[in-house]
């Protein structure tokens with residue numbers, strides 16, 4: 001394993017980036033320095049500070065930052081175009097970074113549990129020379145940073161406790177989704193009897209939708225001063241189905257997307273993933289087709305993968321996805337049209353839908 | 362690896378136990394059921410509920426519970442003998458269990474990072490058949506349970522935020538101690554140049570003293586209504602040195618304790634541990650003795666261990682410990698005698714000291 005250069009701030013910072021992205025990126029060096037200054041105040045030895053800094057940059061930076069950017073974007077919509085103050089911009093983007101830190105915590109540990117090779121085009125953190133299982137503790141530290149930031153910047157706000165509880169609950173939901181995923185689809189013990197459409201739905205909503213879709217919007221709602229539980233419930237009722245639809249697309253693209261467009265070659269079949277596709281296939285397969293799936297799913301061999309894909313073709317799984325995509329579009333848009341809470345705006349949700357519908361990457 | 366029977370509540374429950382222990386133990390089944398009832402309300406599949414339940418019992422139960430018991434004990438002292446209400450007993454013991462859950466989170470992950478074999482007389486959780494690295498996510502879930510309990514039982518209390526922040530900060534402190542420990546004393550790369558008395562002190566205070574000594578007392582202080590930061594600072598100024606002294610004893614007993622009394626055979630020398638003993642030896646070793654230490658420390662061989670122990674004898678390390686023990690006793694007692702905050706009591710600290718001074722296990 002080669003030590004890749006740690007992605008530095010200057011590497012991800014592009015002076016031509018649009019304003020919202022620049023505003024978001026500008027927050028990173030400020031809050032990274034807050035963490036480091038605190039460490040220095042504890043007199044922790046220098047080698048630990050360097051390790052901490054390297055882990056943070058390696059694992060927090062380098063992603064698409066969609067989740068992080070969504071907080072300020074949503075806050076702008078909720079404030080109906082009223083310009084945000086500098087403080088609001090900073091704080092919304094700080095909350096966005098907290099999601100990116102949370103995701104780093106999840107990804108570092110998920111890669112260990114999945115025994116993955118690469119992440120964002122570089123070796124997984126635990127594969128970097130000298131890191132290994134220390135990455136587990138590094139993941140913990142990434143999570144702790146969230147509450148350090150919240151305390152530092154939101155302690156005096158009326159919604160401080162709400163932010164903390166929201167991060168706790170979202171973290172717990174994600175861990176529960178991860179638990180079901182891990183025991184349903186262990187890579188070393190393929191058993192398609194464990195799969196079901198219901199389990200797929202639970203895994204996807206808990207493991208992905210809460211932290212990727214609901215969390216950024218709910219954070220922005222807290223900043224906008226929303227206190228009414230009914231408004232949060234309305235947002236959740238749309239964002240969880242949206243997140244589920246997004247993940248089903250992810251499962252579809254893993255098999256049928258263009259590797260050049262999506263930037264990787266899908267391996268869900270080899271990895272025994274509890275994907276939407278296999279669950280659809282299991283639901284309608286004949287005894288004979290089921291046998292082929294049982295014998296070939298979760299194996300790292302081209303011939304096995306081909307056999308599974310042939311069953312998918314026989315069963316018209318691609319067509320089922322297209323139908324699901326249309327049905328989801330109609331169903332979720334109908335939900336969006338019913339949004340009537342005075343503190344919400346349908347635009348929050350349509351902007352998600354626009355980015356997602358029929359996406360190819 | 363054999364699957365050990367999970368320690369069940371009935372196994373640890375002994376009807377002859379003293380009242381404080383019985384009161385503490387009685388809280389476990391109540392709060393375990395709260396977690397499980399919440400999971401059932403989410404409609405998470407049954408196999409995940411069973412996994413969760415098994416992990417919780419396997420990892421939270423079976424310890425000495427000293428930390429957990431200390432919260433109610435300290436609250437009793439702080440209330441100057443005024444009897445606690447049933448609600449106070451329940452809530453103090455619940456906070457005690459939160460420490461035990463926190464410790465379970467630390468131990469499950471520490472055992473993976475240290476590649477340990479057994480814990481509390483049974484295989485480490487990650488070594489149980491079928492568990493493996495899923496234990497990482499199980500550790501996360503153990504941590505999340507703390508905030509579930511706090512929200513459920515303390516949300517309306519004026520000190521709710523203080524409890525949350527205290528758990529966050531203690532968790533972060535422990536993780537920072539763990540980080541320094543992991544990079545200072547990696548088992549696969551022995552380098553005594555990385556050790557120092559200062560690093561030992563930082564590791565011990567951050568990795569152990571905060572969560573084992575300061576946390577239970579600070580929790581009881583919050584329940585007793587203490588708000589003055591100065592009182593917390595006074596407590597911390599005694600409990601951290603006490604915790605450091607306790608850990609130095611632990612390092613001493615690992616080498617010089619009676620294995621039958623301490624219940625295990627020490628392996629700090631083989632494990633390349635950044636122990637108080639080796640740091641004392643490094644501090645005063647001649648060039649020749651240093652060479653022997655460099656060549657023999659951190660190796661799993663009887664002859665190597667013997668060579669290290671011989672240098673310890675030459676350097677009079679055991680005598681240095683005895684002197685350190687006396688010096689600590691005098692120094693910490695002097696700190697205790699200066700405790701004058703009206704909301705504190707010297708008894709909180711003398712009860713710790715009594716249990717610790719010259720302990721042999």
Ligand SMILES: [Mg+2]
Nearest residue numbers: 110111114116
């Ligand atoms: Mg993964």
Ligand SMILES: [Mg+2]
Nearest residue numbers: 110113114181
């Ligand atoms: Mg995974």
Ligand SMILES: [Mg+2]
Nearest residue numbers: 250251254268
């Ligand atoms: Mg995928």
Ligand SMILES: [Mg+2]
Nearest residue numbers: 471472475477
């Ligand atoms: Mg250990």
Ligand SMILES: [Mg+2]
Nearest residue numbers: 471474475542
């Ligand atoms: Mg350790």
Ligand SMILES: [Mg+2]
Nearest residue numbers: 611612615629
């Ligand atoms: Mg020890």
